[in-house]
Amino acid sequence: MTLSSVERRCPIVGVGALLFRADGAVLIGHRIKKGEPASWCLPGGHVDARESFEGAALREIAEETGIVGARRAAAFVLALALEADRTQMTVGVAARVDDAVAATREPEIFDRWIWARLDDLPGPLFPASAALLDAWRGRPAAPGWALYAMTDPISQPQE
Template identity: 70%
Template sequence: MTATPAARRDPVVGVGALLVRSDGAVLIGHRIKRGEPESWCLPGGHVEAGETFEEAAVREIAEESGIHEVAEARAFTVALHTGGDRTQVTAGVLARLEAPDAVATTPEPEVFDRWIWARPDELPAPLFPASAALLAAWRGDPAAGGWTVYPTADVTARR
């Protein structure tokens, strides 16, 4: 048995949501959380006890962007990051915007100062690491160093 370094923290299970509009654009927010470098991030966060990945994604979309008009949420990948002081497991959930006129707001202004709709080939930078891994998996690109992605569904037909 391998000893665990004292500095390692407990693993975290999270979710990132790719909310896709009818024109193919995805919702992405400018993350300004204190103590972290600014980045662009998909809606997401920790999976709460008793939640499925899909339920967590729909909840996080509503909490972070104010959008409740979400349909067809479905997990498409699991991303694993084992570098650093904690193992991160992040499920990617693909969802469709149900109301084309839905407008993102900033209910958590201490975390996100704005939301935009971006084409998958024109994403702003820098991307939050977990979001970058999920977006790479969705596009069929290799994940950045330290991340391993495990596809759970074929999403190419849904892009």
């Protein structure tokens, strides 16, 4: 049986950014989006057409926090939500910034941004952010998530 286009829901492809400051702290925002429970979330959002994961992460960081000039952005994991009502994947991108102050540029979605140590993050975490942070820390995926490590095939040894 095939689904009609009305029954079929478009997949969601997003990014979440682990933006690290020079002292090792990561940027995380208090998400207060209407219709959702409040949670703590990494900067991120949808990947636009013709945009790389790294480009999407840097754009979302700038749009949500006003921080520009992050460097060494690199995708490190794909997190797949297994219990969503449609295909939903989020790619984790790590980037660095020397020092920055985050502004609240989307107050209807985030009411504040903080820098926090990975071992002292506030909660509860937004589910996709939790999955990316688990991957970064080398922890197994939480129930309902699958994590796929990303590697650069160009720099891998040839067989």
